[in-house]
Amino acid sequence: MLSSGIKMNNSYWGWIKLHRSSNSIWLNSEIEILQQISNQISLAIFYKTLIEENLEKKIQMKAETIANEIKTQMLANISHELRTPLGAIIGLNSCFNYSTLTNDQKDMINIINHISDFILSIVNKILNAAILETHQITSTNTIFDLLDLFEKVFEKFIKDIENKQVEFILNYDVENLPKYIKSNPESLKQVLYYLLLNLIKFTKANKIIVYVSIKLQRGIDNKKSNTHSQTIKKDYLLIELYNTSNGYQDNIELGLSMCKHLVTINGGEFKAKIQLEKENKFWFTWNIDLLPLNAIFNYQ
Template sequence: MSKKVSFFNLSIYKILSKEQSFLDQARIRLLYYGFFLIFVALGALYLSVYFQNQKMLAYTALFLMGAVIVLFKYLTWRPDWRGTAHALLIVGTLVNSSLVYVSMQTVNIITVQVIIIVIAFSYYMLGQQWGLIYSLLNTIPVLVFMIIEYNSGYVIGIKPNKIDQSTIIISLFANFILLIFIHSHFYTAFLKNIKHLKDSSREQARLYNQMETAIEKAEKSARIKSEFLSTMSHEIRTPLNAVIGMSNLLMMSSPRPDQRENLEVLKFSANNLLAIVNDVLDFSKIESGKVVFENIRFNLVELMNNICGGQILKAEEKGLLFKLDVDSSLKNKVLFGDPTRITQIIFNLVSNAIKFTPQGNIWVRVTCVEDRHNTVTVNFSVRDTGIGIEKENLENIFEPFTQESLATTREYGGTGLGLAIVKRLLELQDLQITVNSTMGYGSEFSFYMEFPVSTEVVTEVVAAPETKQPAESPLACLRVLIAEDNMVNVMLMKKLLSKWNINPTIAENGERAVEFMQYGNFDIILMDLQMPVMNGFDASKEIRKMADPKKSGIPIIALTASALFDIKEQVYEAGMNDYVSKPFKPDDLLEKLNNYALRKRVV
């Protein structure tokens, strides 16, 4: 025990604490009150043997009384009950042996009682191991003495003390009192301890039930949160799909310069809103632990050019100089990794650099720091000459929904999720991001990432000789069935597909889509997932069950604004071929339609 009190303390309450168990408190009380009983008993014995002129026994009693006083003072000053118990047992063992071999030179009932007291006291105070040790230290010497005395008699040059009947009675009485006190005290302590354990067990059971309830509530809350995010995502993305889609349609219609400027503002605002929604959903997905990293082939140089291509234009609009520098040794390497997550990380870092740099430069560097043939270690660095970050705020910027300061949020906007997403994505791969920043001079974010290297060699693409393309577009005569319940999106899809000379058939729900497939012929289905009567998943499953192989094998592309984390898996499990998230870029949908149209022509 480390508790310390005043040297002059004599109170037991100052050496007891709530942190001690019931048994430990009982042991301290046993020592504290036991010292009083022993001292009184020794005082009575001292007077008895003193008046009988038994000097050795009188000195022994005085020695024991002094030891009791010293140990009592030590216990009330430094409440080390274990050390005190050991010291008391050692003194008792030595005195017991000296009484048998020197002072009295015999084994009587008093000696046996002392041994019993030592055994009981050592087991109760110090446990089984020390109890056994002190029991053997007290019993073996006495047994040895009895054997010696039985075989040859025990004789030494010191005259033994003889005690009268009154001294024997005092000793027996004192020993009985001590034995009763020890057993009674610990019996009460054991009962209290058992009751405490029962109460603790009941309390633990209650807490366990509360914990289970809390876990159920947390899981339910997580499900509700996921469903809420999915619903809100669908409700926000559906009108956004119309806003962005109509903006794209109007911009494809050769608007006047003043109209184009208005459309650009409209499209920019809609894309900003979409970016905020995507950030919240991405962060929720990461926090839920449902992020799965791919391990596919990609070329890092091409990936970085694609990521920074649009960002360069964005930087130039602000008058910033944007420089992308990718290590030339990576040019002809095919790496394994997750290009989607790398894109997400770099895009967030570069977007932040552009946002917080009023003037100056943006540098994006990708350096191969170690090439071991089968793996490469790459350093990614994004540096700017922006506003910089205060040193005490460097850790805070990675917290979700947090920016460097309130003034920064007001001036530059944003959700404060970009860097949180970057940090979480890197941490999930056991990677760390490093930040160096100086207020007014800019910031640099960097991290290292290791990639396995494919044995495939990237070769320069040689332009093939031009061949005469057929006059007819691959999308000509493509029969498209659209399953969509939202009239605004229906109008948008009709206008968009008309640009590609496609006249689609519209089914207002999944059940109607199945009916159209039963009685009509189509080349491809664009299937919304959340519809009344029958959703897109069930409709796709019904179509895959059709007897006609041409109908059951028709390509189905899912179109949805849902934000469920496992939506892709659900899409493929339902038998759909592809997935496009709303709001989508017209070019993305056009590319997928062209791919399936070309497959149809090949077949």
């Protein structure tokens, strides 16, 4: 009897066995042919298994993609169904002539406005969380005007600041901060929006201060060589936001998990200090790329 093993992943999948009469012998050429046949069968089984595994993975990935798309679409539809009537409620409330209302009626209108804003914020938070979960937020770095980005985010809260009579201070280090940088502007705007939303809408803030500065971090890069390390320099923004509060806080943690996630994706660090009826503070680092002079000139 002549036998040859068929191997798969360093173990035997099966055997090929040939029989002859006891008075005959096997030639070396016959032994080599049998070995070649067993090797070819091993390769065929390996490729078949590999194709099946890849096909299974593709089917699983496709199913997950379809499920995430359906989930996102359902959340978008639900959000639309909720935001449309909420927008109508908010719009109708603004049409009331407060001068003709009693104090109790004015209080009820204010309560309706507050609850509508709160529910609208929750709906937006759910949608954004779903986007993060399905990995639709990607880190896309582009060149943008840093100060202009801050101003556009702050403009969204002008009415709230005026209505609440909050003193707003932007401490922006113009002399040291570059005008143009390269980073992810959309993610940075989302982080700023939710932090300001917490500080303005959900606390009784007397004053809100935002500090923006640039820092230089030195580190060690060991990838250049197995024996020599190299000191590298990395620029990042340090953004600090805090308010002085002497009143209630309602759902102050709205969107903070998303903020932390976006900051982490950027390679930064996010921290928060929340105290009832005291100062609330958020601060985070944001990695940026400074541009050479010729790139800034071309961009302008």
